[in-house]
Amino acid sequence: MKILKQIVIVSIFIFMSKGLFAQSAGINYQALILNSEVIQIPGADVEENQVALGLEDVSFRFTISDETFQDLYIEEQSITTDENGMVSLIVGSGTPLFSTFDAIVWNGTLKYLNIEIDIHSQNQGYVFLDIQKILYLPQSGTGSTIDIVNDMTNVPMADNDVGDIIWILDADGLGNSSLMVWDGNQWRPAQMDFDPENEFALVVALDNNNRDLQFPTPNTGEQVWNQACDCIQVYDGNTWTDISSLGAISATNGINIGANTTIKFGGALVEPTKLTTDATNTLSIDGLQETTSTIDKNIVLIDTNSGVISRTPLGNVFQEEVTLTIAANDGQNQFATPSPITDDKKINIYRNGVRIGFTVVNNNTMVELEPAAVCYAGDEIRIIQFTN
Amino acid sequence: MNLTVFKYVVFLVGVSVSYAQDIYVETSLSSASFDDFKSDDGVNTLDNKYSRPVEFGIGVGAILNVTDNNRLKWDLGLNFNKYKINTSLNTSIPTEYNLNYVSLKTGPYFSLINHSRVKLQLHAHSSLDHLIFGSNQYSDVYDDLLEGKNFSKLVMNYHYGVAVEITLSNSSSLYMSYDSKNGLTNSIDGDESYRLNATSILMGFRFKLNKL
Numbered sequence A: 001m002k003i004l005k006q007i008v009i010v011s012i013f014i015f016m017s018k019g020l021f022a023q024s025a026g027i028n029y030q031a032l033i034l035n036s037e038v039i040q041i042p043g044a045d046v047e048e049n050q051v052a053l054g055l056e057d058v059s060f061r062f063t064i065s066d067e068t069f070q071d072l073y074i075e076e077q078s079i080t081t082d083e084n085g086m087v088s089l090i091v092g093s094g095t096p097l098f099s100t101f102d103a104i105v106w107n108g109t110l111k112y113l114n115i116e117i118d119i120h121s122q123n124q125g126y127v128f129l130d131i132q133k134i135l136y137l138p139q140s141g142t143g144s145t146i147d148i149v150n151d152m153t154n155v156p157m158a159d160n161d162v163g164d165i166i167w168i169l170d171a172d173g174l175g176n177s178s179l180m181v182w183d184g185n186q187w188r189p190a191q192m193d194f195d196p197e198n199e200f201a202l203v204v205a206l207d208n209n210n211r212d213l214q215f216p217t218p219n220t221g222e223q224v225w226n227q228a229c230d231c232i233q234v235y236d237g238n239t240w241t242d243i244s245s246l247g248a249i250s251a252t253n254g255i256n257i258g259a260n261t262t263i264k265f266g267g268a269l270v271e272p273t274k275l276t277t278d279a280t281n282t283l284s285i286d287g288l289q290e291t292t293s294t295i296d297k298n299i300v301l302i303d304t305n306s307g308v309i310s311r312t313p314l315g316n317v318f319q320e321e322v323t324l325t326i327a328a329n330d331g332q333n334q335f336a337t338p339s340p341i342t343d344d345k346k347i348n349i350y351r352n353g354v355r356i357g358f359t360v361v362n363n364n365t366m367v368e369l370e371p372a373a374v375c376y377a378g379d380e381i382r383i384i385q386f387t388n
Numbered sequence B: 001m002n003l004t005v006f007k008y009v010v011f012l013v014g015v016s017v018s019y020a021q022d023i024y025v026e027t028s029l030s031s032a033s034f035d036d037f038k039s040d041d042g043v044n045t046l047d048n049k050y051s052r053p054v055e056f057g058i059g060v061g062a063i064l065n066v067t068d069n070n071r072l073k074w075d076l077g078l079n080f081n082k083y084k085i086n087t088s089l090n091t092s093i094p095t096e097y098n099l100n101y102v103s104l105k106t107g108p109y110f111s112l113i114n115h116s117r118v119k120l121q122l123h124a125h126s127s128l129d130h131l132i133f134g135s136n137q138y139s140d141v142y143d144d145l146l147e148g149k150n151f152s153k154l155v156m157n158y159h160y161g162v163a164v165e166i167t168l169s170n171s172s173s174l175y176m177s178y179d180s181k182n183g184l185t186n187s188i189d190g191d192e193s194y195r196l197n198a199t200s201i202l203m204g205f206r207f208k209l210n211k212l
Helices: A208-214 B003-019
Strands: A007-017 A026-035 A057-066 A071-080 A086-091 A095-098 A111-119 A127-134 A148-151 A165-170 A178-182 A187-189 A203-205 A223-226 A231-235 A240-242 A255-257 A263-265 A298-302 A309-313 A321-327 A334-336 A347-351 A354-356 A358-361 A366-369 A380-386 B022-038 B055-065 B072-088 B094-114 B118-138 B141-144 B154-167 B172-183 B193-208
Touching: A026 A057, A026 A111, A057 A086, A071 A086, A203 A208, A208 A223, A347 A366, B022 B072, B022 B172, B055 B094, B055 B193, B072 B118, B072 B193, B094 B154, B118 B172, B154 B193
Parallel strands: A148 A165, A203 A223
Antiparallel strands: A007 A026, A026 A086, A057 A071, A057 A111, A071 A095, A111 A127, A165 A178, A178 A187, A223 A231, A231 A240, A255 A263, A298 A309, A321 A380, A334 A366, A347 A354, A347 A380, A358 A366, B022 B055, B022 B193, B055 B072, B072 B094, B094 B118, B118 B141, B118 B154, B154 B172, B172 B193
């Protein structure tokens, strides 16, 4: 009668450790292995799973995979079961077949431990034995490291012991790290003080002298509530500094901070500054006051190419008409203009009410009538000039 | 023991006593073991390295003179024997057998020394053992061997040994005997088989019926 020999694990005890006495990390794995082969003896045969598989040479293959069953680590190790069928191994101390145990990132995400066994006397090679979840995180055995997870969604919520600690990189969703302690029901921030005695509050000092009395040799990072300055001071290794001054916000380039740290619009620009508008996002100023006087008033100009804003007097924008009437001498053909001539198109010459041609002469300060327009004594010459 | 066997036994005892010259009562100290166990695969999975406890037994019987010089005698006896056998499974799990047998034995005694005061005898017997109680215990398992068919309830054996008989009086003598009991191979199921062997030291008194 050929009976399939199987192994039954009836008890498995696993816990993680960084090795209280060892130098490398590992998972303690203990199992009671039963021989489910029917054993023939005089009388009734020993039925399956009634006795332990004692003193048997076996090999284990451990595979640790992530929650998508992607292999992270594989190792093998051999052992002989004791007389009671017990085996005690440390997963992580075997012969690696894939990756290394130290390369496993214990970040609190679900992992699986797949176990295969090879009973040497059976000559069947490795057969599947068990697979189970690993919800544990390595515990610090030497105090050199503690478990680290990214945020609260990654902390283990099962199989925790009161007093377990873990470091969370983002404990509040704002990127602030925190040390958490398992209180038996949930993870509590280690720095939070639920004690009404408030013994973890800041030390209160009346003033600097009182502070120095309480901290004659302060350590870097110690803090105190200074009632005199109404501020929290921290010792930076050299001096006590008001923490409100650390990382204070400054304003410049047209922005200033007024009283009560109110940020206000106004101030000198310290660099070329550009506001970009478009058809939708226009720039407007509401509430501008109207004035009737144009004296000492400028208008705003915008450079077509650069968009730079500048100003100019109104006279630069609007032309001023200056009229000069002269009684000509006989044969006179040159006349001085009221203002220097900037553009011959901005000046008109009339003789006895008739517009006549001219040329600009004498460094743009005089006009000379066309040759056919020789004046006689008493002719009225009117010069109308636009200043701009 | 079925009725036919019982009737046969009663007949033998009656005839033997009718023609007997001696009757005897004896006690025994016996140790037993399973030898030559073979599983279906032909493998001996029992370990006989464990201690062999000695158990007490008793017996009665009658002895007939076969020859005139009393060198050759014939014995017919009824014994009660207890055996405790410690062994282990192939997984090093200790197991303990407790067996109680009622045995009907018969066989010759031949006196090498046939002095009136001292006799040195060789003996050989065959016996039929009937199991009246049997158990097997290992771990937390208790197995009643009287149930099921995997343990022989009726076993044939052959014995041999030597005995020394010292005459105490005209009517009685004391004897001590060494007896090696070998069970015939018991095939249980398929190719599985075993033999139950026992070694005994017996001491008893023989009484001459014609002198009583």
